[in-house]
Amino acid sequence: MAELRPSGAPSPTAPPAPGPTAPPAFASLFPPGLHAIYGECRRLYPDQPNPLQVTAIVKYWLGGPDPLDYVSMYRNMGSPTTNIPEHWHYISFGLSDLYGDNRVHEFTGTDGPSGFGFELTFRLKRETGESAPPTWPAELMQGLARYVFQSENTFCSGDHVSWHSPLDNSESRIQHMLLTEDPQMQPVQTPFGVVSFLQIVGVCTEELHSAQQWNGQGILELLRTVPVAGGPWLITDMRRGETIFEIDPHLQQERVDKGIETDGSNLSGVSAKCAWDDLSRPPEDDEDSRSICIGTQPRRLSGKDTEQIRETLRRGLEINSKPVLPPINPQRQNGLTHDRTPSRKDSLESDSSTAIIPHELIRTRQLESVHLKFNQESGALIPLCLRGRLLHGRHFTYKSITGDMAITFVSTGVEGAFATEEHPYAAHGPWLQILLTEEFVEKMLEDLEDLTSPEEFKLPKEYSWPEKKLKVSILPDVVFDSPLH
Numbered sequence: 001m002a003e004l005r006p007s008g009a010p011s012p013t014a015p016p017a018p019g020p021t022a023p024p025a026f027a028s029l030f031p032p033g034l035h036a037i038y039g040e041c042r043r044l045y046p047d048q049p050n051p052l053q054v055t056a057i058v059k060y061w062l063g064g065p066d067p068l069d070y071v072s073m074y075r076n077m078g079s080p081t082t083n084i085p086e087h088w089h090y091i092s093f094g095l096s097d098l099y100g101d102n103r104v105h106e107f108t109g110t111d112g113p114s115g116f117g118f119e120l121t122f123r124l125k126r127e128t129g130e131s132a133p134p135t136w137p138a139e140l141m142q143g144l145a146r147y148v149f150q151s152e153n154t155f156c157s158g159d160h161v162s163w164h165s166p167l168d169n170s171e172s173r174i175q176h177m178l179l180t181e182d183p184q185m186q187p188v189q190t191p192f193g194v195v196s197f198l199q200i201v202g203v204c205t206e207e208l209h210s211a212q213q214w215n216g217q218g219i220l221e222l223l224r225t226v227p228v229a230g231g232p233w234l235i236t237d238m239r240r241g242e243t244i245f246e247i248d249p250h251l252q253q254e255r256v257d258k259g260i261e262t263d264g265s266n267l268s269g270v271s272a273k274c275a276w277d278d279l280s281r282p283p284e285d286d287e288d289s290r291s292i293c294i295g296t297q298p299r300r301l302s303g304k305d306t307e308q309i310r311e312t313l314r315r316g317l318e319i320n321s322k323p324v325l326p327p328i329n330p331q332r333q334n335g336l337t338h339d340r341t342p343s344r345k346d347s348l349e350s351d352s353s354t355a356i357i358p359h360e361l362i363r364t365r366q367l368e369s370v371h372l373k374f375n376q377e378s379g380a381l382i383p384l385c386l387r388g389r390l391l392h393g394r395h396f397t398y399k400s401i402t403g404d405m406a407i408t409f410v411s412t413g414v415e416g417a418f419a420t421e422e423h424p425y426a427a428h429g430p431w432l433q434i435l436l437t438e439e440f441v442e443k444m445l446e447d448l449e450d451l452t453s454p455e456e457f458k459l460p461k462e463y464s465w466p467e468k469k470l471k472v473s474i475l476p477d478v479v480f481d482s483p484l485h
Contacts, residue, residue, distance in 0.1 A: 033098035036190035054138035068094035071138040088133040114193030158216035174202035202236035265388030269397030272378035279369035366423035369469035
């Protein structure tokens with residue numbers, strides 16, 4: 001539940017929004033982290049000291065459902081001379097540490113990130129005659145914040161979010177999101193660390209797919225060059241009825257296709273509905289690496305395996321570096337990498353589940369034959385994995401969202417993998433690695449060509465390469481919702 005009020009309205013937890021010139025009494029009452037972000041807002045909007053604000057009625061730290069304490073909404077006049085239209089500017093408060101007393105975020109010092117290290121912003125084109133900002137973007141931001149708090153995974157510029165629904169619940173083609181640095185908000189040093197501002201940019205399905213196949217930053221740059229699709233400040237227009245590729249057909253071939261050919265994809269992995277079976281032994285074999293039990297507890301990804309998978313995903317953005325899978329026993333590094341913020345979570349599972357089997361007891365096994373299973377959405381990304389990643393000497397990871405399982409495809413140029421050319425299928429607990437040669441990748445791309453048009457085939461769909469002892473199945477979602485997966 002949330003309510004709309006001017007940010008200056010009295011509230012038991014939110015006194016008037018202070019800016020650089022706020023009276024000392026207000027500054028002392030105001031949480032220091034909140035005060036610092038408001039200062040940046042007041043720098044941009046000195047004439048709007050009390051903007052409308054969507055406020056969580058029951059704060060997250062009091063058991064409420066909404067992680068963001070506030071979302072402020074400002075009227076931005078744009079810049080007609082540079083084709084920047086008038087719009088509403090939304091700014092979140094709560095992903096960073098507002099209070100510094102550990103009620104939400106653990107205080108780790110002033111030099112690192114504050115909380116998750118960022119707040120979200122959104123720019124929505126103002127409709128003619130619109131006197132007040134729509135409030136649906138605040139709920140959209142709360143949805144993204146819930147994902148961050150629940151998964152403890154963070155966002156960075158260039159990331160994409162597959163939403164699969166109009167952002168405003170209308171009939172709009174704007175159904176997904178990219179993230180980029182806000183063009184006006186500057187990073188803020190608060191008493192609890194640094195806060196940057198990531199802007200949500202609404203995009204069409206075709207633009208999302210291009211971001212996945214190439215990279216988010218490249219598509220964001222194209223959106224900046226098309227005024228009606230975002231322009232320099234990447235303002236979202238929910239009434240936009242054409243993609244950038246329909247507006248300018250040359251962009252697909254001259255920019256995106258050439259970019260994919262030259263750069264490959266910087267999408268290094270996804271959370272997906274996927275599973276794998278070892279066809280080398282019967283599923284009921286007690287030593288099956290996917291189902292070993294101690295007592296009645298199923299095997300889970302160990303914390304160290306999970307950290308390696310997470311590090312693998314982080315390093316996937318390093319386009320110009322030699323692809324290397326981190327060692328299975330990495331030393332945790334605190335702070336930021338230049339690509340993205342490490343998750344604050346030590347494991348994709350709880351501490352209790354990761355301790356079910358000591359890491360040193362999990363042995364790496366070479367498999368003779370494997371069966372990979374994906375739902376339709378995940379399967380559609382296999383050509384991207386092969387063409388955009390492996391043919392460029394990189395790796396790609398599927399992490400199951402319905403079970404404790406992961407699949408990493410690696411090329412022969414990736415160092416640190418436990419799959420080798422001699423033993424191309426290898427498992428470490430429930431984590432499978434598959435090494436594919438360039439010749440086999442080209443063969444798979446030919447055979448999987450219809451995956452680029454998934455609407456043209458019926459499920460289930462099966463592909464098989466008997467000489468390689470590899471089988472891939474594309475299955476309905478319901479298969480992955482069963483307890484077996």
